[in-house]
Amino acid sequence: EFNKLVFSGVQPTGNLHLGNYLGAIRKFVALQDGNDCIYCVVDLHSITAQLVHPDLPGQIRSIAAAFIASGIDAEKHIVFNQSAVPQHAELAWVFNCVARIGWMNRMTQFKDKAGKDRENASLGLLAYPSLMAADILVYRGTHVPVGDDQKQHLELARDIAMKFNLDYADNIRKAGLGTDIKVGDEPVHAYFPMVEPLIDGPAPRVMSLRDGTKKMSKSDPSDLSRINLMDDEETISKKIRKAKTDPDGLPSDIEGLKGRPEADNLVGIYAALADKSKAQVLSEFGGQQFSVFKPALVELAVHVLSPITAEMRRLMDDTSHIDNILRKGGERARERAEKTMNEVRDIVGF
């Protein structure tokens, strides 16, 4: 049996938005109770799609500030920056040799981000999921809270772990390492665990405010499509007022949200922010017009986000506190990652 360890990461690219908060960071906060958690700013990932960033150090601090402002306890758990722990990249190299090119070619995020000119995408963008597997498995992480866009990458992490366990089975035993687990019904002597995604919750995928069929994303060119964690009250209010809806009012039950992605999204956001189910939200607002619902959503969003925004601003004003957290977190993470890499070098034969 593997000890339960929660790991997740967020890229330091662009503004954090409500999708990142509801799909990821808020789950990180909730999981702290009773679990060992490691939360990482994944800066190595940020250069896969865009090599040069105007202010990468500032972006890294702002993600760490969002973690802390949202309530992550960096003393009890670990908050750090990926590049501070070179063992991630070292294990990723081994995983690049475990993984198959065909597995990588099938990743929908790669296809989306590479676009039409695939031959010209960076090799790093193709190998991204292998580094992500290393991020988690260098701590032998078992549980990964993410939005549902990351599900395919986590399946790939399991495939990589499984292939490593099987290809190196003899060496793992010879080194006196690994533990017996069951994968389905099959007993496996495993060095790396099979990671479990933690995706569920009322808002596993927050959609764009301008187009209910696209996910809310940092890379959407329209700023009206997303609520950023650093938006002030007026901006939040404007974006929600302008959010696309259909002409009907709110239905009285979930069935009535079918085929209405914009309405479904706004109800889902309200439910997630209020910690309620969509059905509960509809029992309160069913039959009302969006002219009534939207102001209620603005009020709730401001109520939840404004304390986080204020704390992020405070932390960003004096960067020494965040820099300290990242430095100490990096030291603690390095120690744990090196323990794994020592064993992996033994298994591989380095």
Ligand code: ADP
């Ligand atoms: P982005 O996709 O905006 O570039 P990241 O790739 O850094 O953001 O994702 C950070 C975390 O936020 C991941 O766990 C991802 O699943 C989650 N996430 C990103 N966008 C959304 C969304 N629209 N809804 C729910 N979760 C999301």
Ligand code: NA
């Ligand atoms: Na993403």
